[in-house]
Amino acid sequence: MFIIMSIEILTGVRYLRFDIGSVCLVKTNSGIMLQIGNTIISLDILRKKFICDIQQCKSACCIEGDTGAPLTDEEVEIISNNLPVILAYMGLEGIQTVEQKGFFMLDSENEKVTSLVNNKECVFLVFENNVGQCTIELAYNDKKTCFQKPLSCHLFPMRVKEYKNFRAINLIERDICKGAFISGEKRGMPVYRFLEMALIRKFGKEWYDELCYAAENLDL
Numbered sequence: 001m002f003i004i005m006s007i008e009i010l011t012g013v014r015y016l017r018f019d020i021g022s023v024c025l026v027k028t029n030s031g032i033m034l035q036i037g038n039t040i041i042s043l044d045i046l047r048k049k050f051i052c053d054i055q056q057c058k059s060a061c062c063i064e065g066d067t068g069a070p071l072t073d074e075e076v077e078i079i080s081n082n083l084p085v086i087l088a089y090m091g092l093e094g095i096q097t098v099e100q101k102g103f104f105m106l107d108s109e110n111e112k113v114t115s116l117v118n119n120k121e122c123v124f125l126v127f128e129n130n131v132g133q134c135t136i137e138l139a140y141n142d143k144k145t146c147f148q149k150p151l152s153c154h155l156f157p158m159r160v161k162e163y164k165n166f167r168a169i170n171l172i173e174r175d176i177c178k179g180a181f182i183s184g185e186k187r188g189m190p191v192y193r194f195l196e197m198a199l200i201r202k203f204g205k206e207w208y209d210e211l212c213y214a215a216e217n218l219d220l
Contacts, residue, residue, distance in 0.1 A: 023035070023036050023210050023213070023214050025218070026040065028040065030042070030170075031043075033168075034046070034211075034214055034218075036207060036210050036211060036214070037207065038165065038166045038167065039166065039167050039168075039169060039203070039207075040166055040167070040168045040169070041168075041169045041211070042168075042169060042170045042171050044170075044171040044173075044191070045158060045169060045171055045191050045192050046190060046191075046192055046211075046214070046215040047190075048171060048173075048181065048184070048190070048191050049181065049184030049185040049187070049188060049189050049190055049191065050157065050177075050180050050181055050183075050184035050189065050190075050191045050194050050195075051180055051183040051184040051187055051189050051194055052177075052180045052194070053179065053180060053183060054131055054132070055131060056179050056180075057176055057177065057179060057180065058130055058131050058132060059125065059131060059132025059133070059134075060176035060177075061156055061157070061174075061176060061177065062121055062122045062125045062132050062134070062153075063120060063121040063122075063125070063132065064174070064176050067107045067108070067113050067116075068104070068105065068107075068113035068114030068115060068116050068122055068123070069113060069114045069122060069150050069152050069153050070107075070111060070112070070113050070150070070152040070159075071104055071112045071113060071114060071150055071152070072112075072150075072151070073112070075147075075150050075151070076104055076112055078147045079103060079104075079136065079147070080103075082136075082139070082144075082145045082147060083098070083103065085139050085144045085145055086124070086135050086136055086139050086145070088139075089126065089135035089138045089139055090123075090124065090126060090135045091126045091127075093117045093118070094117055094123045094124065094125070094126065094135070097115055097116075097117050097123045098115070098123060101115050102115060103115055103123055103124070114150070122134075124136050126138075134149055134153065136148075136149050136150070137149045148201075151198070151201065151202055154195075154197075154198040154201065154202075155195060155198045155199070155202065156172070157171060157172045157173065157174070157177055157180075157191070158170070158171055158172070158191065158195060158198075159171075159172055160202065171191060190215065192211055192212070192215060196208065199211070
């Protein structure tokens with residue numbers, strides 16, 4: 001049971017406090033955003049609708065773009081420890097890329113991302129019937145590892161950016177996902193609901209419950 005404890009209007013910022021913590025709307029350079037703890041969330045995460053369909057997009061998010069999927073230091077270590085198993089699922093070009101360049105590289109912001117095959121698709125991508133599949137996830141589904149996939153992939157089309165004192169979650173709207181946003185709109189599936197498991201994996205169940213309460217009770 002969630003109970004609103006107090007509502008304050010301070011310099012144009014509305015704060016709502018619940019019995020499970022503090023949630024508020026804050027004004028930023030990007031406009032009004034939701035804050036839960038030290039996380040700032042774009043309201044598009046709550047407003048926009050989305051249902052991914054890889055049969056339609058053919059895993060374009062793993063192919064299009066100028067860099068690979070962001071990786072944390074912990075994920076680099078986990079993938080490294082499980083690489084012999086994952087390699088068994090990979091295609092020849094992916095294996096050759098890993099052998100020549102490694103499975104991760106540094107992007108323009110000096111952050112770790114997955115390597116690319118021919119500067120295009122993710123090194124961990126393979127194709128079956130013209131549909132891309134993640135070899136990390138294939139190994140996980142076969143119970144060969146305990147690591148499902150990088151969180152940045154699991155959370156897409158959301159992106160989490162870590163700053164010194166806070167982190168920000170924004171929604172990436174790309175043409176390759178146009179069909180997914182249309183499908184979500186038709187079926188009334190909010191982004192945050194479609195990505196429930198990914199959000200809980202990243203932030204925990206209590207945080208996700210606060211997000212749901214805010215989405216369902218704030219006038220957005």
